[in-house]
Amino acid sequence: xxxxxxxxxxxxxxxxxxxxxxxxxxxxxxxxxxxxxxxxxxxxxxxxxxxxxxxxxxxxxxxxxxxxxxxxxxxxxxxxxxxxxxxxxxxxxxxxxxxxxxxxxxxxxxxxxxxxxxxxxxxxxxxxxxxxxxxxxxxxxxxxxxxxxxxxxxxxxxxxxxxxxxxxxxxxxxxxxxxxxxxxxxxxxxxxxxxxxxxxxxxxxxxxxxxxxxxxxxxxxxxxxxxxxxxxxxxxxxxxxxxxxxxxxxxxxxxxxxxxxxxxxxxxxxxxxxxxxxxxxxxxxxxxxxxxxxxxxxxxxxxxxxxxxxxxxxxxxxxxxxxxxxxxxxxxxxxxxxxxxxxxxxxxxxxxxxxxxxxxxxxxxxxxxxxxxxxxxxxxxxxxxxxxxxxxxxxxxxxxxxxxxxxxxxxxxxxxxxxxxxxxxxxxxxxxxxxxxxxxxxxxxxxxxxxxxxxxxxxxxxxxxxxxxxxxxxxxxx
Ligand SMILES: Cc1cc2nc3c(=O)[nH]c(=O)nc-3n(C[C@H](O)[C@H](O)[C@H](O)COP(=O)(O)OP(=O)(O)OC[C@H]3O[C@@H](n4cnc5c(N)ncnc54)[C@H](O)[C@@H]3O)c2cc1C
Numbered sequence: 497x498x499x500x501x502x503x504x505x506x507x508x509x510x511x512x513x514x515x516x517x518x519x520x521x522x523x524x525x526x527x528x529x530x531x532x533x534x535x536x537x538x539x540x541x542x543x544x545x546x547x548x549x550x551x552x553x554x555x556x557x558x559x560x561x562x563x564x565x566x567x568x569x570x571x572x573x574x575x576x577x578x579x580x581x582x583x584x585x586x587x588x589x590x591x592x593x594x595x596x597x598x599x600x601x602x603x604x605x606x607x608x609x610x611x612x613x614x615x616x617x618x619x620x621x622x623x624x625x626x627x628x629x630x631x632x633x634x635x636x637x638x639x640x641x642x643x644x645x646x647x648x649x650x651x652x653x654x655x656x657x658x659x660x661x662x663x664x665x666x667x668x669x670x671x672x673x674x675x676x677x678x679x680x681x682x683x684x685x686x687x688x689x690x691x692x693x694x695x696x697x698x699x700x701x702x703x704x705x706x707x708x709x710x711x712x713x714x715x716x717x718x719x720x721x722x723x724x725x726x727x728x729x730x731x732x733x734x735x736x737x738x739x740x741x742x743x744x745x746x747x748x749x750x751x752x753x754x755x756x757x758x759x760x761x762x763x764x765x766x767x768x769x770x771x772x773x774x775x776x777x778x779x780x781x782x783x784x785x786x787x788x789x790x791x792x793x794x795x796x797x798x799x800x801x802x803x804x805x806x807x808x809x810x811x812x813x814x815x816x817x818x819x820x821x822x823x824x825x826x827x828x829x830x831x832x833x834x835x836x837x838x839x840x841x842x843x844x845x846x847x848x849x850x851x852x853x854x855x856x857x858x859x860x861x862x863x864x865x866x867x868x869x870x871x872x873x874x875x876x877x878x879x880x881x882x883x884x885x886x887x888x889x890x891x892x893x894x895x896x897x898x899x900x901x902x903x904x905x906x907x908x909x910x911x912x913x914x915x916x917x918x919x920x921x922x923x924x925x926x927x928x929x930x931x932x933x934x935x936x937x938x939x940x941x942x943x944x945x946x947x948x949x950x951x952x953x954x955x956x957x958x959x960x961x962x963x964x965x966x967x968x969x970x971x972x973x974x
Contacts, residue, residue, distance in 0.1 A: 500544055500639060507693060508533075510719040514690045516727040523690050527734020528727075531745045532596075532737050536691060539599060539772025540639065551587040554580070558633050568604035568791065569636040571612045572855040578844050581605075581787070584760030585794040594799025595747045597932075597942065598688040602640035602791050603696055607632055611766075612854050616781075619775035628769050631715060640693045643756060645686040646700040646779070659707055667697065667756055667768060668709045676762040677769065679714070682755050687946075689725045689752040692718050697754075698779060700948070703772045703859075711775045713768040714761050722759040725752040731935040739895040739922060743929040743936075751938075786856045792947065793840055793865040796873075800833040803876040804928045810884045813920050815913035825879045832872040839865035863957050870950035873943035877931045888928045891921050 505524050513518040516528055523529045542548040542562055556565045567584035588599050602948055617624040618827035635642065649665040667681030698713040716723065728751050731744040738745045768774045778784075805831045813819035816879075817826065817896045843857035843865070850856055850921055881888070892898075898906055898918050910917035928937050944950055 497812055500540040504536055504540050504641060505533060508691070512690070512719040513724045513762035514727065515724060516565070516690075516730055520690070526913060528730035528732055528748070529690060530734060531732045531736075531738075532750070533691065535592065535596065535647055535746045536599065536641070539591060542587065542591075543639075552584045556636070558637055562635050565636045566601070566604065566639060568601040569608050569632070571608060572787075572808075573849070573853055574855050575844065575847060578790070578847055578855050578857060579959060580793055581790065582844065585791045586798065589798040591794040592747055593743075593802040594797075595743055595939065596749050597792075597795060597946065598749055600641045600643065600688070600692070602788050603644045604635065605787040605791050606644060606696065606781075606784040607635055607642065609781055609787040610778065613781055613783040613852070615852070616777065616893055617768075617774060618779070620766055620771055624767060624774070627764060630725050631767075635694070638693075639794070640698060641688075641691060641889065642694050643686055643688045643692045645689070646698060647684050648699070648701075649682040649684055649753065650772065650912045661707070661709075661710060666710055669712060670758070672914070673760075676760050676915060677712070677766055677771050679712075679756050679759050679761060684751060684753045684815070685751045686725065686750050687751045687752050687942075689718065689754060690727060690750055698768075700776055700779065702776050707773060708770040708772055710768060711768075711772040712770055713775055713778050715765040716756075716759070716761055716922070717765070720759045722757040722774065724755045724757065727752045727754060731796070731933070731938070737894065737896070740893075740924075740925055741929050741933060741935075742926050744933055747808045747936060748902070765956060782859070783850070783854055783856060786862065788858050789859075789862045789866055789874045789947075790840075790843065793836060793843070793862055793869070796865065796869045796943075797833060797836040799841055800829075800836055800869075800872060800876060803873075803880060804829045804833050804901065806923075806930060807880055807883050809923055810880070810887070810927055812932075813915045813923055814884075816883065822883055829876055829879055832876060835868065836865050836872070838870075860957075860961070864945055867950065867954050870944050870947075870953070874940050877936070877940055880927060880931050883922065884927060884931075887924050888932055892926050895921060895925070 506728060508524050509522060512523065512524055516851040520526045524533060543553045543566065553564050553566050554570065555562050558565065561951050567580055570581055572578045572581060578824040585601055588601060609619050609629050614628050651664055661681065663681040667679055667683055669677045671678045686695060689695060695716045695718055698718055699710055730750070731748040736745045768778060804826070811822050816822045839861045843861035846858035846861065847855055892906060897903065897916065907917045910921050912920040947953060
């Protein structure tokens with residue numbers, strides 16, 4: 497283990513309150529987290545290996561010193577800079593087949609965007625610029641692992657009437673002191689929370705002056721006293737063999753609900769304090785969102801390419817790729833991946849510098865790719881099911897059975913067209929882990945919802961579109 501991975505793992509031994517089958521005493525030694533932490537650690541170590549370090553990081557001068565910093569912290573001032581960011585996102589995504597979505601490069605991109613755009617907040621809060629600069633530099637040099645959480649607990653989503661924060665479990669400031677603010681309430685869903693060092697927390701709703709106690713932007717240390725992370729069931733019990741569940745055993749990025757029970761957030765971590773308009777700008781920040789969603793669609797493309805690779809390998813292994821309808825399904829998988837690839841490239845080549853000289857990808861292309869992903873990914877899973885059919889559940893429970901007394905029989909009945917039984921079984925187990933295991937189902941849900949409600953996101957893309965040019969096309973005939 498190199499200094500980056502080792503340092504990161506060690507930093508998680510910090511008395512954080514994580515709950516999974518009871519209180520987890522130490523996430524770094526708990527079997528549910530071991531495989532994934534080893535994956536994250538190896539990604540951090542890319543910064544230390546000659547072959548990869550320039551793909552994922554570069555040396556920058558921060559606080560008077562030359563420091564190696566992950567490229568997600570690079571403020572792009574040119575198309576080349578944007579491409580460097582893509583290369584870094586792609587390197588981590590390819591190392592995890594796009595299955596790890598919240599490796600902190602998404603959250604780091606948001607921090608980078610808020611930092612780059614900090615002058616836009618002067619009108620709201622003069623301290624914001626200094627606070628975000630300090631945090632941005634600290635997060636970069638300390639290689640901090642971050643995640644973002646915005647939604648409120650799913651208690652009662654009906655609209656209308658007076659908002660009762662206590663009853664709805666909304667995160668709110670309850671009091672302030674010279675040290676900072678105290679908050680109570682809940683937040684969901686915080687993917688990767690148990691692996692994070694800091695949690696970036698702000699509301700998704702547009703609050704008014706009356707509800708300003710709900711409208712702050714906070715960076716919460718993951719080991720804050722009174723903060724509890726309630727994990728869903730783990731996909732890796734620690735007894736799962738890599739060969740039987742290759743994805744669950746290494747890529748369980750974990751999702752958690754955060755419960756804040758009178759948690760102190762120091763003032764330097766309170767980026768915006770009870771300021772509804774500023775927090776609304778923070779949530780919709782065009783720089784932060786463009787940089788973060790760029791990461792999200794680069795990762796999505798790699799994952800869709802992975803579905804093509806799996807579909808092709810499965811069809812070939814059972815000889816089904818000779819059928820026209822199977823070829824058509826493989827073609828559709830490929831088209832989905834290529835469409836997103838085209839949109840990634842398009843967003844970069846149609847990118848422009850904004851009025852502060854920050855080079856941003858073309859947002860409409862990014863938004864299109866992100867919104868397409870919510871239907872493309874579930875469709876990819878459906879297509880894989882139609883191609884592999886019963887083969888996915890026909891595998892023996894463990895690969896180790898091939899070494900047992902009936903191994904010779906398994907060799908005969910589990911082989912494929914031009915592939916031996918062990919290799920074919922491993923392939924189908926890999927595919928099942930993506931499409932049917934608990935991890936697989938979670939991923940389908942993730943791709944539908946991670947960026948918010950897909951229905952409202954698509955409607956928002958239409959509502960936000962400049963429709964004047966469309967009108968001109970009609971006016972030609974009227
Ligand atoms: C696996 C996974 C990981 C996630 N990770 C993160 C993360 O790391 N960080 C983060 O911030 N978020 C994360 N999300 C949360 C994501 O932002 C939300 O799931 C998404 O915004 C939808 O909100 P909700 O789940 O609360 O659904 P709800 O808002 O409760 O929606 C439930 C249903 O009610 C409908 N509905 C609710 N309100 C309205 C309304 N006002 N108008 C019309 N229809 C309505 C919805 O369309 C939907 O059908 C994650 C989600 C998943 C599934």
